[in-house]
Amino acid sequence: MNTPQHPVKKMSIIVSRGSLDGIYPALIMANGARMEGIEASLFFTFFGLNGLTKSTMDNLKVATVGNSALNMAMPMLGMPMTVPFPTWMGAIPGVSAFATHLMNKEMEKLDVPPVREFLEMISDSGGKIFACKLAMDMFKLKNEDLWDRVDGVLTVGQFYEESAGEGTHILFT
């Protein structure tokens, strides 16, 4: 690969969604950045805080309602991606839990860790994990409700300060 003139030096990734499928992409991008020697920070806001709250982070679910892109490959039923997953089925009790179970199994096969272990990996690699102050206030969350290794609770202004520097990219997920 040729050496780019303006390499990506840091990824500041905002995590705004709290479903399993909403959170994984951000974790994969942050971890991938660290693997390439790129700095990474994750900023959990709104429903994304589900992934950073001790009582919810181990029980995130795949969104099966209102997800028109869901297909028979995604809940890992061994069918091709072209077979749609009827949206009304997503509302049946247990379907989200089942789809989540299948997705977790598939992720494990790909060596993608569960959310808590993934965050530990990113933190061990030197990545930073932040929570959004406004969203904390909104959900009435206290610092002790959060995962122990959170690096801080930031305001939007502090997030931009944290993200400062040439070669930083801010990504909203």
Next chain:
Amino acid sequence: MKKTIAGKEVDVNEEGYLTNMSEWNEQIAAEIAAEEGVGTLTDAHNKVLQYLRQQQAAGVALTIRGVGKSGVVTIKELYDLFPGGPLKKSSKIAGIPKPVGCI
């Protein structure tokens, strides 16, 4: 393509990874480590390199998580030992192909 590393002519790809892991030796590792800014290789480095070579020889796809669970090195230590791209750099120094996974 051919490249002379530590006085030995070896086959490498365009990114400088050895294409034949049996051409590797410790002098080659030391020279690539210096080029990659890893510095002098210690016992801790060498343990990782040996582990990676064993895994590669066994045909196992390498991931950071897998290396972290091996008991050879923790993820934190791996990042400290090979700063700026731990799995990429350690693989290059170990004379094995660049890992292709995203994890």
